[in-house]
Amino acid sequence: MIGLTHYLGVAAALFVIGIFGIFLNRKNVIVILMSIELMLLAVNINFVAFSTHLHDLVGQVFTMFVLTVAAAEAAIRLAILVCFFRNRGTFSTSKTST
Amino acid sequence: MQLGIAFGARAPAENAEAMRAAITPEETPNTAALGLLIYDQYVYLFEAAGLILLVAMIEAIVLTMRHRPNVKRQDVLAQMYRDPAKAMELKDVKPGQGHGLPPRQGGDLNGSAPAVAG
Numbered sequence: 052m053i054g055l056t057h058y059l060g061v062a063a064a065l066f067v068i069g070i071f072g073i074f075l076n077r078k079n080v081i082v083i084l085m086s087i088e089l090m091l092l093a094v095n096i097n098f099v100a101f102s103t104h105l106h107d108l109v110g111q112v113f114t115m116f117v118l119t120v121a122a123a124e125a126a127i128r129l130a131i132l133v134c135f136f137r138n139r140g141t142f143s144t145s146k147t148s149t
Numbered sequence: 150m151q152l153g154i155a156f157g158a159r160a161p162a163e164n165a166e167a168m169r170a171a172i173t174p175e176e177t178p179n180t181a182a183l184g185l186l187i188y189d190q191y192v193y194l195f196e197a198a199g200l201i202l203l204v205a206m207i208e209a210i211v212l213t214m215r216h217r218p219n220v221k222r223q224d225v226l227a228q229m230y231r232d233p234a235k236a237m238e239l240k241d242v243k244p245g246q247g248h249g250l251p252p253r254q255g256g257d258l259n260g261s262a263p264a265v266a267g
Contacts, residue, residue, distance in 0.1 A: 102173075105169065106169065106172060106173045107169040107170060107171060107172065107173065108170075108171040108172070108173050108182055108183065108186055109169075109170040109171045109186075111179075111183055112171070112183060112186050112187055112191055112194075115183070115187065116194055116198050119198040119201065119202060120198070120201060122202070122205075123201050123202050123204070123205035124205070126205045126206065126208075126209045127205050127208050127209060127212075129209070130208060130209040130212035130213050131212065133212065133213050134212050134213070
């Protein structure tokens, strides 16, 4: 029987994968942004799991708002990335810059 | 102690059912129940989420828009302030002869060169 702890474990694993994605991929900006999205998704899974377990719909409502904010943030992030690329010509974020 | 909190047994509080913010209804489908909550009880949050999306849209356009120099656009003020007396002139052209004007250059479509009728 799939209980609450299974969902929480999956969410925790996703969150940790997202965090390690940021740690290990400092050079690649797009992978960092994808890892941030992964962390948001892990938090959403947590919300929905608790909402189902406690028979409380507020968790799912809050998940919807978190998804909305994540979508807005994705749009802003991609626009910033476009400006970043226009100014530099490359995506690399190395520390040696002229 | 934190490991005890993480792995220890948990039991819900006695009045946990009464403390629910929005109890899941049994008969209505999930989408309908979510709609009943979002548009009725949390409508201010819904409007705020719409505002956030609007701001994100404006921001995305502002950051990525570039004016290209050779794109033809309408200049509404130039079109409106064009003088109708100077916009056209009548010339009497005899058959077989040209109208004697220099060839028209392309580019400014918005009314500095007078059109010729006749």
